[in-house]
Amino acid sequence: MQDLKNTTIGGKSITLKRVPARDARHIQTMLVAIIAEPLADALGQQVSNKQTQGDQILAGLKGVANILPRLSDGELDALIDKCRPFILVEGKPFNENEHFDADTLFDMYEVLWYFLKETFEGFIHAVLSRFPQAATMTALKK
Incomplete structure (x- = not known):
């Protein structure tokens, strides 16, 4: 488990x-x-032609982070269920009710965000590097 990504969020x-x-x-x-x-x-609000590709990726990832708390219960439950097997909290499998409560709900969103960012940042970068017009077209739509 030494080569696995890890961090501390909310003291966990x-x-x-x-x-x-x-x-x-x-x-x-x-x-x-x-x-x-x-x-x-x-992306349309945050990406401009003057930004570097790294800035564009960061803008996209920030967009995802801002969206997580706004998902419907069903959408968020489905996403949590798909992500849960790959997240350990204090060495135990991710369990929303065991590891978090009303006071630490934002920590749970941060854990999910960390998982999505660390797992898919390379994918987002690959898409943007292969299809740079996608970010430009999205920015131009606005």
């Missing part, structure tokens, strides 16, 4: 397990389906 140790391709594809597909329109809006 968070470790991310490796995500196999099939599971990653399922999570990516779900994520795109539930946040595509709000993310396009966020």
Whole structure:
């Protein structure tokens, strides 16, 4: 477990397990389906032609982070269920009710955000590097 990504969020140790391709594809597909329109809006507001590609990626990831708390219960539950097997909190499998409460709900969103960022940042970078017109077109739509 030494080569796994980890951090501390809300005083809890968070470790991310490796995500196999099939599971990653399922999570990516779900994520795109539930946040595509709000993310396009966020990108359109945050991405400009003057920004570096790194800035554009960061803007997109910030858009995802801002969207997580706004998902419907069903959408968020489905996303949590897909991500849960790959997140350890204090060395135990992610369990929303065991690890978080009303006072630490934002910490839970931060854990999910950390998982999505660390797991899919390379994917987002690859998409933007292969299709740079996608970011430009999204920015021009606004």
